[in-house]
Each structure stands twice: as structure tokens, then as C-alpha cells.
């Protein structure tokens with residue numbers, strides 16, 4: 008990867024860049040001397056600019072050659088931008104209602120120009136923290152996951168298509184390595200990057216580092232993350248939703264639990280129904296001539312979905328753990344300013360997550376998981 | 382893949398080719414007007430020539446753009462030769478005593494020049510059929526497998542190295558697809574290519590096609606073959622060995638069983654000891670800082686090796702099944718001219734294989750497997 012031609016943009020140079028780029032300027036109605044730019048990147052890695060003119064808007068996302076939240080001491084290839092753009096385009100093609108359209112990609116500049124998801128859309132996490140109920144959330148999440156996962160898996164693809172996609176995304180190794188480290192490694196060892204609500208969680212963090220069964224399990228998940236090329240995943244969810252009324256805590260908790268259950272159950276339904284629709288399609292995994300028996304098809308689906316369910320629980324648990332004792336935390340907990348209260352919530356979440364990871368194979372339905380979470 | 386510059390060689394044109402290629406001619410002591418060529422390819426895919434001069438010898442293997450044992454009606458990219466050469470070179474580097482050295486590779490011509498493994502070496506299968514005992518066989522097989530599998534897995538490699546190797550070998554998709562079809566698909570469906578000792582095994586072949594549990598299991602194995610990028614495997618074993626005395630059947634059977642057991646047990650020992658040696662090495666899978674506890678390391682090894690054992694049993698079973706009801710059979714059975722006797726042996730092997738695939742997770746040691754095989 009070369010640095011040649013790459014410059015970190017600021018508002019001024021971004022303005023020039025947009026002026027000189029017809030595919031971006033046109034989205035602003037070509038009002039190239041009349042648009043506002045605002046940097047909003049709250050992420051850990053990239054710069055994100057919202058650009059608005061009287062007749063249009065875009066978002067510009069630029070990757071820089073280090074981890075933004077750490078600084079230049081943690082280099083990170085800006086080539087990740089290429090894979091993000093590629094994934095966004097592919098996923099937009101598969102689930103256009105749930106992924107912003109990419110208008111422009113500049114590999115040299117590691118710059119993506121895409122649709123601005125304007126207010127009243129807000130970041131889902133913030134809505135959830137504010138107690139907003141999203142009646143369509145489960146439906147939309149399930150739809151997005153079913154579309155993007157099914158169509159990039161061997162349930163739909165030939166191995167020729169699949170291997171070509173795998174080869175391409177193998178190039179995204181640096182970002183994958185970051186995930187390996189911060190999700191599957193650092194929380195389980197002493198690392199300068201780890202942090203937690205100290206001193207309250209000191210012994211809890213230590214317990215994670217000394218939990219042999221947990222380490223055995225996380226190794227299995229890490230191996231799946233590194234070696235099992237099952238489908239295209241990309242973690243950034245910019246979920247849209249209609250802002251609703253706030254609600255009392257008890258009702259809201261029930262809504263969240265229901266939504267989690269609905270999301271999995273709807274995903275199950277949508278994913279397997281895509282599979283049914285394409286059962287005579289090109290997918291190499293379960294060729295129709297071999298798996299055409301109705302009873303067998305049911306068996307196959309149950310087994311596949313059960314494995315996927317257990318994997319999902321395992322990865323969910325790993326993500327919960329890393330958000331509590333790893334480098335990057337989440338507002339859900341960080342916004343609790345009373346540290347005793349915060350650490351208490353975190354401890355309960357951590358215990359739940361550890362149990363979930365270790366016992367994930369014992370859960371048969373999402374209702375079983377919810378029962379324990381309650 | 383282009384055909385430009387590619388020609389299927391015959392003895393005459395091969396002679397000219399060798400003359401014009403110093404890296405080959407030099408292995409023949411540059412006696413370019415004094416060497417013999419013999420085509421010996423007994424394989425399903427390629428042409429293999431043994432070339433001998435008074436002062437040296439080589440083997441030339443050329444891939445042709447179709448499946449040799451089927452004919453031009455089944456096209457097969459000659460690019461497979463590139464991946465075979467690449468795998469041979471990598472494996473020779475890792476286990477030089479067990480893999481012939483590649484002297485020359487010509488991608489355009491899909492031509493590999495390599496060391497001739499001369500007599501008394503014979504093809505292992507033929508030695509086994511003739512009742513030859515190979516006292517070093519288990520040791521050599523175990524050594525080859527431990528070296529080539531360990532060093533190409535994430536137990537030794539960083540994910541950067543691993544993903545780059547995965548991306549490269551994704552290009553070998555056509556040969557992988559052939560394997561998918563003839564090993565994991567055709568035996569479980571009606572296919573014009575399938576054959577079996579008919580009519581004796583007609584109902585047995587049908588039973589395979591109607592065995593739902595078997596089909597459930599073979600789907601899992603196929604998914605591992607297609608999606609799980611665990612290590613570099615290449616199926617062609619040209620095992621060397623010293624030709625020994627023939628033996629009576631009972632003793633020979635016992636020797637075979639012992640050798641199977643020894644092969645796994647020695648592999649287990651060698652593979653885990655490589656892992657021990659490199660436990661602080663670059664391998665991403667089990668970082669030393671996380672898995673440095675002795676007891677945990679034992680747990681981790683046991684789990685990893687048990688999974689590998691069950692996978693091995695599953696793939697062994699799949700290979701047995703496909704050799705009996707799929708397209709390509711083996712001399713072990715084909716050389717039995719009495720069809721009743723042959724089909725009887727085949728049926729017993731088939732039943733054993735079906736049982737092995739379905740129950741593979743119930744076996745804890747190779748001794749358990751041998752007990753059932755007996």
C-alpha cells in the first residue's frame with residue numbers, strides 16, 4: 008500500500024475535493040460554493056464529515072493510517088477503506104433499504120462518499136439509551152442480516168463465487184487483526200490497552216484472565232473468526248428508526264427483551280425462507296438433488312440454524328466481555344456516572360456474558376436466553 | 382487463464398522442451414541426446430513422464446485442460462498445475478524428506494519438473510495390496526502430516542501470513558470443485574459418473590443416496606472442506622518405503638491396523654510437540670500470554686486434537702464411501718476379480734464407513750476405531 012497521493016483532509020481541503028469530484032458535487036445539486044461541512048466521527052477509527060447544501064447532502068468518510076482513538080502509535084492501514092466501501096456496496100446491493108448507498112470511492116485517498124442518513128435518524132445505541140422503542144427494529148435488523156448473510160454464503164453462492172470473494176476480503180487482514188486482538192485476545196490477557204471501571208472491577212477483570220473454560224471457548228470463537236469463511240460480515244450498523252416516546256424502565260426492559268427475541272426469530276424465518284426460495288439455486292452447500300427430501304430439508308435447516316444460533320450467542324458474549332474489560336467501551340455503560348452503579352451493571356453483564364459463552368450450546372431457543380437474561 | 386503458448390506435449394516435443402530448459406537438462410547431466418522418456422501417468426488427471434539419462438533422472442508432470450480419465454467432455458483448468466507446484470514447493474520446504482523437490486515449473490505449459498522417486502520406491506497402495514510391511518510408514522506419514530499441517534496452520538502462522546496463503550489458494554477453485562463434486566456430492570445423488578460393483582451393490586448405493594443422517598453429516602464435512610481454511614492440504618502421497626517380505630493375511634491385517642493406530646498416535650505426538658516447541662512463536666491461535674498455564678495448555682491441546690481426530694475420521698469415511706459408489710475407484714478393491722467377493726468386501730467397508738461418519742464424535746481414541754474395524 009502506498010501513501011502516494013494520500014492526504015488527510017480537513018474542512019478546507021475537503022471542500023476543494025468535493026468541488027473537483029462530479030459524483031459528489033452533483034449530490035449537492037452542484038452548489039459547490041454553498042455547502043456546510045461538519046466533522047461528526049465518533050468512531051474509533053475514521054473521520055466522518057456531514058456535508059449539506061440547500062439542495063442535497065452527503066457523508067464523507069476518510070480512513071487515516073492509524074487508529075484514531077489511540078493515535079499514530081497504533082498504525083492501521085487506510086486500505087481498510089477499500090474493504091469497507093466494497094462491503095457497503097455489496098450489502099447495499101443485497102439490502103438497499105438498510106445500507107447507505109455509496110456514491111463515490113477513492114482508493115488512493117481512502118475516501119468514501121455515501122448517502123447521508125439525516126435526522127430524525129439517530130444512532131441506534133443513543134436511541135436505546137434514551138429509552139426509545141423502535142417497533143420496526145427487529146424486522147429491519149432481521150431483514151438486513153438475512154439478506155446480507157444468506158446471499159454471501161454457500162447456501163446461495165457457488166464455490167467459484169465464494170472463493171473469489173474470500174480471496175478478495177483476505178486483503179482486509181489488518182482490520183481483522185485489530186478485531187482478533189481487541190475482541191478475542193486482549194480481554195483475556197494483561198494489555199496496556201485494556202481498561203475497566205477500576206478499582207470496582209479489578210478482580211472481575213482478573214477473573215476473566217484466569218478463567219480457563221472461558222479461554223477454551225474464546226479460542227474456538229477466534230478460530231471461527233479467523234478461519235471460517237461463512238459469509239460477509241461488516242460490523243457497522245447505522246440503523247434507521249422513527250423516534251418514539253420514552254417509556255418507564257420496566258416496560259422498556261420488556262420491549263428490549265422482546266425485540267432481541269423477535270430479531271432472532273424473524274431472522275430465522277427470513278433466512279430459512281430465502282433458503283427455501285433458492286433451494287434449487289446455485290448454492291453449493293445443499294444441492295437440491297441431494298437434499299430434496301422434505302423431512303431431510305427440515306433436519307438440515309434445524310442443524311444449520313442451531314449451529315448459527317450457538318455461534319451468535321458465543322460472539323455476542325465475546326463482544327459484551329470486550330466492551331467491559333477491553334479497550335473500547337460503549338456509551339450504554341459509560342454514561343452511568345455513578346461508578347459503583349456502573350460497575351454493578353457491568354459486573355452483572357460480564358457474568359451473564361461469561362455464562363452465555365460457556366453454556367451457549369445448552370440454549371435451544373432465544374426464549375431460553377431471554378429467561379436467563381431476566 | 383489463457384491457452385496461449387500451451388501445448389500438450391508428447392515424447393518428441395518433451396524431448397525438445399527438456400533440451401531447451403537448463404534447469405531440467407542439468408539434472409540429466411546435460412546428456413540431452415541420451416535420455417529415455419516413459420509415460421507412466423496412472424492418475425485421473427495428468428500426464429506423467431519419467432525421464433532417465435545415464436547420469437540423472439527427472440519426472441515431468443503436465444496438466445491438460447480436462448479430466449484425463451473422463452476425457453475432453455469434462456474440462457478442468459490446467460491452472461491446477463500452478464497450485465500443485467506451489468503446494469509441492471511449500472510442503473517440500475516443510476518436510477523435505479517426504480516430498481519430491483520441484484526443479485522447474487512452467488505455468489504457461491502447466492508443467493512441473495521434479496525429482497524422480499526411483500525404484501525400489503513403489504506406489505504405497507501397490508505395496509499394501511501386495512502385502513508389504515513398511516516398518517517406517519507410520520513414522521514417515523506422521524512426520525509429513527505434522528510438519529506440513531502444523532506450519533501452515535494458525536498454530537504457527539500469523540493471520541497476515543495465513544490470509545495471504547488462503548487468498549492465493551482460493552485460486553485453486555476448480556480442483557476444489559472437482560473434489561466437492563466427486564467426494565461430497567455425487568455419491569449421495571444419482572450421477573452419470575457414479576459406478577459401483579453392479580448389480581451386487583445396487584441397493585447399497587441406493588441406501589447411501591437415501592441415508593438422511595449420512596447426508597446431514599456429509600454436509601458438515603463439505604462445509605469444512607469449502608469454508609474452513611485451517612491448513613494446507615494436498616492429497617497426493619508418493620510415499621517411499623523399503624520393500625519387505627510378504628506375509629500371511631492375519632499377520633498383515635494386524636500390521637495394517639497397528640500402522641493406522643501408530644500413524645495417528647505418532648502424528649498426535651509430533652504435532653503437539655511442534656506446538657509445544659513453538660508455543661511462544663508467532664501463531665495467532667493460542668497466544669502465549671493467554672494460554673501459558675500448563676493445565677490450560679493441556680486442555681486446549683486435548684480439545685484441538687479431539688476435534689481434528691473427529692474431522693479426520695469423517696473425511697476418511699467420506700473418502701471410503703466415494704471410492705466404492707463414486708466415480709474413481711481404487712485398486713485395492715478393483716483388483717479383486719471375483720465380483721461377489723469384491724462386492725462383499727466393498728459392502729463391509731461401506732457399512733464401516735457410514736457408521737464411522739455418523740458416529741465419529743463417539744470415538745475417543747484411534748484404538749476405539751480399530752476395535753470396530755476389526
Ligand SMILES: Nc1ncnc2c1ncn2[C@@H]1O[C@H](COP(=O)(O)OP(=O)(O)O)[C@@H](O)[C@H]1O
Nearest residue numbers: 047048049050051052053055066107122123124
Ligand atoms: N452515512 C451516514 N449518515 C449519517 N451519519 C453517519 C453516516 N456514516 C457515519 N455517520 C456518523 O459517523 C459516526 C462514525 O461513523 P462510523 O462509520 O461508525 O465510523 P467508524 O467506522 O470509525 O466507527 C457514526 O456513528 C454516525 O454518527
Ligand SMILES: Nc1ncnc2c1ncn2[C@@H]1O[C@H](COP(=O)(O)OP(=O)(O)O)[C@@H](O)[C@H]1O
Nearest residue numbers: 421422423424425426427429440481496497498
Ligand atoms: N516424482 C515422481 N517419482 C516417481 N513416480 C512418480 C512421480 N510423480 C508421479 N509419479 C508416478 O505417476 C503417477 C501419477 O502421478 P500423480 O502425481 O499421482 O498424478 P495425478 O495427480 O494425475 O493422480 C503416480 O502414481 C506415480 O506412479
Ligand SMILES: [Mg+2]
Nearest residue numbers: 049050051243
Ligand atoms: Mg462506528
Ligand SMILES: [Mg+2]
Nearest residue numbers: 050052242243
Ligand atoms: Mg467502522
Ligand SMILES: [Mg+2]
Nearest residue numbers: 423424425617
Ligand atoms: Mg495420483
Ligand SMILES: [Mg+2]
Nearest residue numbers: 424616617618
Ligand atoms: Mg499427484
Ligand SMILES: [Mg+2]
Nearest residue numbers: 424426616617
Ligand atoms: Mg493429483
